[in-house]
Amino acid sequence: MAKKIMAAMLALVMCAGLAACGDKKEDKDSSSKASDSAKADDQTTSDKQTTSDETTTDEGKTDNSTTDDDKSKDGDDDSSAAEVLVNDDTTFQTSDVTLKLINNNIIYIDENNLETRPTDEEVQATLDAILKQYKAAEDKDTQAFLDTFNFGILNEPVAELCDLLFEYDNDHSNEEFQQKLTDTNQNTKYAVVDDIIGMLEQLGDADVNDQLNDAMEAKDSAKLRELITKLTDSVKPDAEAVKTNLNDATIFNSEEDIQKMDIGDDVTYGFFLEYCGKYEDQLYMRLTFSVLSGEKEYDLGGVETWSVGDDIGVYITSEAYELDMEDDMKGMDTKQIFEALKVQMTAPITE
Numbered sequence: 001m002a003k004k005i006m007a008a009m010l011a012l013v014m015c016a017g018l019a020a021c022g023d024k025k026e027d028k029d030s031s032s033k034a035s036d037s038a039k040a041d042d043q044t045t046s047d048k049q050t051t052s053d054e055t056t057t058d059e060g061k062t063d064n065s066t067t068d069d070d071k072s073k074d075g076d077d078d079s080s081a082a083e084v085l086v087n088d089d090t091t092f093q094t095s096d097v098t099l100k101l102i103n104n105n106i107i108y109i110d111e112n113n114l115e116t117r118p119t120d121e122e123v124q125a126t127l128d129a130i131l132k133q134y135k136a137a138e139d140k141d142t143q144a145f146l147d148t149f150n151f152g153i154l155n156e157p158v159a160e161l162c163d164l165l166f167e168y169d170n171d172h173s174n175e176e177f178q179q180k181l182t183d184t185n186q187n188t189k190y191a192v193v194d195d196i197i198g199m200l201e202q203l204g205d206a207d208v209n210d211q212l213n214d215a216m217e218a219k220d221s222a223k224l225r226e227l228i229t230k231l232t233d234s235v236k237p238d239a240e241a242v243k244t245n246l247n248d249a250t251i252f253n254s255e256e257d258i259q260k261m262d263i264g265d266d267v268t269y270g271f272f273l274e275y276c277g278k279y280e281d282q283l284y285m286r287l288t289f290s291v292l293s294g295e296k297e298y299d300l301g302g303v304e305t306w307s308v309g310d311d312i313g314v315y316i317t318s319e320a321y322e323l324d325m326e327d328d329m330k331g332m333d334t335k336q337i338f339e340a341l342k343v344q345m346t347a348p349i350t351e
Contacts, residue, residue, distance in 0.1 A: 084346060092342045099345065101338040108271045115185050115277035122283060126305050127269055129314045130289060134300075137252050137319070138260050142237040145252050150313030151200065151232040154306060157282055158193055159225045161186070166219045188277030192284040192304050196315065202245040205234035251319045258319040261291055261298045268292040268334040274302075283307045292337075295330055297323040 082094035092099040093112075100108040102120045106127060110117065118126070133148035164186075168177040181187045201209055208231045215223040235242060246252050270290035277284050285305045291298040301318035332340070 082345065087342070092338075092345065094345060097345065099338070099341055101335065102271075105267055105334045106269045106271055107334060107338055107341070108273065110273040110276075114273065114275065115188055116283075118273070118276055118283065118285065122307070123271060125307070125312055126285065126287075126314070127271065127289075129305065129312045130300075130303055130316060131263075133314050133316055134251075134261065134320070137250075137258055137316075140252075140254060142242070142246070142252070142254070145250075146235060146237065146242070148314060149196075149235075150306075150311055151196070151235055152229075153308040153311045153313060154193065154196060155225070155228050155232055157189065157279075157306070157308065158197065158228050159221065161190060161193055162216065162224055163221055166221070169219075184279065185277055186279050188275045188284040188286070189279050189282060189306075191275065192286065192306055195304055196306070199249055199315070200231055200235070202249045203235045203239075203242050204231040205239065206241060208234055251316050259298070259322055261293070261320050262296060263291060263293045266293065266333065268337055281309050291320070292325060292329065295325045297325050299323065 082096045084092075084094055086093040090101045096112065098108075098110050098112055098117070100106075100120070102108050102123055106123060108123055129148060133145065136145035136148060164177070164180065168180060178187075181190050208227055212224065212227045212231060215227055237243075247254055251258060268291075270292070271287060272289070273285060273287045275284075275286040283306070287303050287305075289300045289303050298320040300316060300320050303317065304315045306313050329337070
């Protein structure tokens with residue numbers, strides 16, 4: 001039921017093109033694949049459960065299926081609408097999904113499956129950081145673009161995870177390590193940081209990267225912290241690794257223009273949150289993002305974000321994909337889209 005509602009909902013807000021958008025930049029989306037891989041155990045468990053449920057349903061069918069069909073016609077089947085838990089001017093929540101209207105121009109969606117849910121202020125700060133990074137890429141401003149990653153705020157979080165890896169290296173199984181991440185609410189943190197480390201391997205100083213590998217093998221936490229700081233500090237516009245790899249590792253393109261987003265006053269932002277985890281004063285998210293402006297829609301692939309205190313960094317994995325807005329969406333403001341989604345979410349879903 002949840003997937004059916006999400007499919008209908010995303011089609012209405014024009015987010016269906018997000019997956020296709022990611023495919024168009026496979027060479028720049030390798031980091032997001034690492035994030036997906038880091039969560040593979042949880043997803044596999046979910047998939048197996050879904051498959052098991054479907055198999056049980058199929059095998060349970062008998063010659064009395066006609067009777068069952070008659071019962072379903074009375075309304076007692078999966079075609080009934082999801083249970084509504086909250087319904088007010090800015091929040092609509094069912095047993096399957098949560099939909100929020102934030103600051104009159106953001107439509108926020110999640111599937112009630114997060115480690116934690118961000119505040120409206122955190123959503124707004126994330127959106128601002130995403131737009132700032134994209135604008136820097138449009139302008140080909142290397143320094144401004146690198147600044148939006150804010151790599152330095154990850155120095156201690158990276159070191160914390162390395163310490164945890166040292167603790168769970170040889171004396172514990174991988175299952176125990178994964179359980180520790182779950183118990184401490186660090187699954188999303190680990191997935192996002194793993195992606196960023198991969199990027200730093202491309203953009204950071206090669207010699208420092210080699211020294212970091214040695215420190216990891218030696219399990220030298222003090223040296224590791226020193227080198228992590230050196231690595232993030234080495235990511236500068238004039239650094240050889242940045243000049244060589246920035247175009248391939250990110251959406252930045254020093255040679256050609258990326259897709260520009262023409263954002264007017266009538267803009268609506270779609271914020272579909274896939275993962276979110278908070279650890280102490282750190283917040284990590286993975287989401288897909290879309291912009292509706294005028295008669296155009298701009299879809300981005302995966303976006304990963306990290307914040308420590310009030311400082312935030314973002315990583316947009318693919319440039320925007322421009323589409324013409326569907327006719328039934330033209331002329332609708334954010335509030336109208338929000339209300340239309342509420343109707344869509346409560347409509348009975350049939351096979």
